[in-house]
Amino acid sequence: AGTDSHRNPHTGITRFDDGLTPVPSAALSVPDADQLARLLALGPVRLRLALDCGWDGEYTSQNVIGQIDGSAHPEEVVLIGGHLDSWDLGTGAVDDGAGVGITMAAGALIGRLPQRPARSIRVVAFANEEQGLHGGKAYAEAHKDQVHRHVIGAESDFGAGRIYGYSSSAPAYAEAADRAIAEALAPLGIEHMPGQGGPGPDIGPIAAKGAAWARLAQDGTDYFDLHHTPDDTLDKIDPQALAQNVAAYAVFAYLAASIENAQGFGFGSAPKAEDTSTIGK
Ligand SMILES: [Zn+2]
Known part of the structure; x- marks a missing residue:
């Protein structure tokens, strides 16, 4: 619909x-x-x-993963990404070429900096989101023993409209680090909206296993006019809004991979007891 x-x-x-x-x-x-x-x-x-x-x-497709290794703690990972597949009526520029482009561009910007952040930044183009989150589920399964090493994850899968809000699952002890990210995002017109939202679809499976998530909420006013139709083409993407998204993901990923918390590092990722009841629903 x-x-x-x-x-x-x-x-x-x-x-x-x-x-x-x-x-x-x-x-x-x-x-x-x-x-x-x-x-x-x-x-x-x-x-x-x-x-x-x-x-x-059935066919086998692949998650495509790029990583900037952290300078101090390469085993700890900030995860950003979108999904690689799209429905074939349009070109998938909005759903989800934009998300792959935004997060890859953020990774590329950070990769060009003279100094790498302390922790790794991993950009994942998830395979086959559209037919049942297969790439996201496969990623979570493959990394189920490394949930605690996923510092935090954020996913871009709602087109390329401007980002208006930031929230995360960070617990109280990480509040200062979370607020520092929110303050750095504010000049981009992004409001701190604690307690709102949830992980995106492909981050969902690893978040269900206990990984912390962040949400960069986008203006999706025209998203459901376009997605999954022949109208999902590149001309619908506003270059300025796209650039704001890239800037926001670069700021988020860099800071999440750099900030030290008062009580140890992290945004609350910790393995949870197995509960798959909500995955994919
Ligand atoms: Zn999508």
């Missing part, structure tokens, strides 16, 4: 709870859904559907 008035349905995936037999599913554009609703109000409707979609086997 989308928020635009075009006659392009927003593609996507339909999930069925375990134990249910999947039925064929299709998406309708908003105008066509409205028309169907009007017709249904008049009485029974017969609709002929021609669907050529379906499952066509």
